[in-house]
Amino acid sequence: MMKFAAAFVVFLFCGAALAGPTPAPANAYLYIGWPNDGQVIIANGKPFRVWFGLRNMGVAPKDVKFPNTGHHHLLIDTDLPPPDQEIPSDRNHLHFGAGETETMLALPPGKHTLQLLMGDDKHIPHNPPIYSKKITITVK
Amino acid sequence: MRTALIPAALALAVFWTAPAFAAGTPAPKDAYVYFIWPSDGTVIQGGKFWVRMGLRNMGVCPRGVALPNVGHHHLLIDTELPPLNEPIPSDRNHLHFGAGETEARIELPPGKHTLQLLLGDQDHAPHDPPVYSKKITIVVQ
Numbered sequence: 001m002m003k004f005a006a007a008f009v010v011f012l013f014c015g016a017a018l019a020g021p022t023p024a025p026a027n028a029y030l031y032i033g034w035p036n037d038g039q040v041i042i043a044n045g046k047p048f049r050v051w052f053g054l055r056n057m058g059v060a061p062k063d064v065k066f067p068n069t070g071h072h073h074l075l076i077d078t079d080l081p082p083p084d085q086e087i088p089s090d091r092n093h094l095h096f097g098a099g100e101t102e103t104m105l106a107l108p109p110g111k112h113t114l115q116l117l118m119g120d121d122k123h124i125p126h127n128p129p130i131y132s133k134k135i136t137i138t139v140k
Numbered sequence: 141m142r143t144a145l146i147p148a149a150l151a152l153a154v155f156w157t158a159p160a161f162a163a164g165t166p167a168p169k170d171a172y173v174y175f176i177w178p179s180d181g182t183v184i185q186g187g188k189f190w191v192r193m194g195l196r197n198m199g200v201c202p203r204g205v206a207l208p209n210v211g212h213h214h215l216l217i218d219t220e221l222p223p224l225n226e227p228i229p230s231d232r233n234h235l236h237f238g239a240g241e242t243e244a245r246i247e248l249p250p251g252k253h254t255l256q257l258l259l260g261d262q263d264h265a266p267h268d269p270p271v272y273s274k275k276i277t278i279v280v281q
Contacts, residue, residue, distance in 0.1 A: 033176060033192065051176060053192065058240025059200040061210060066202040069240045099199025099210050101242050 062097030164268030
């Protein structure tokens with residue numbers, strides 16, 4: 001009985017590690033199709049297109065539970081959020097819960113960082129989290 | 141009571157005989173599916189390549205899920221558009237990406253090939269209006 005209780009406690013502890021409930025598909029590869037790292041974008045105040053690249057995994061809208069899927073989140077000028085919670089939704093964390101695979105983005109002139117992060121049906125990162133390289137762009 | 145039945149019956153008859161074509165899942169008029177890569181005329185060395193599927197003003201969603209303004213990709217290889225009022229066939233010329241994929245690793249033998257994207261709804265049927273890309277031609281060397 002003690003052995004079982006001990007094992008159960010260990011199991012609970014492992015389960016409580018900082019990670020979301022949805023497993024990440026093997027070999028999932030998330031990347032920003034465009035712009036590229038270091039790109040200088042002559043936007044002239046207009047929005048520009050950002051392409052979301054995803055391999056070995058599928059896109060599904062929010063609240064849809066389907067194996068090996070998630071929806072895109074674009075992080076702007078911010079670090080990765082805590083991996084065990086719902087990704088915040090604000091001007092630095094754009095959610096694409098309708099299954100979008102690209103967007104038009106308007107940013108003020110200057111240096112900005114962009115990074116993609118997949119969220120599951122409840123906007124929680126996968127386990128382990130699936131995120132792209134963080135890129136730096138200059139908007140003119 | 142009786143006189144009211146006749147126009148009701150007429151209305152029902154009109155509805156009943158309405159063509160099935162118009163009954164597809166609606167798509168927004170500005171929905172646009174396209175190839176991010178390859179482009180028309182791209183020459184590919186070696187035969188294996190990633191097809192990158194672009195979609196604007198609509199979302200990607202796995203098969204079997206009925207939600208507005210979404211669909212999943214189908215890649216037509218060396219074939220014409222199928223009948224647009226039926227589910228898209230599933231075979232070597234009509235690849236389905238019902239798990240919501242937006243890229244696929246494709247291998248083709250040397251020669252000229254045509255590629256075209258066609259969006260399908262939860263039952264793999266084209267939308268209304270149908271959402272399909274330009275048909276592009278690539279050369280595999």
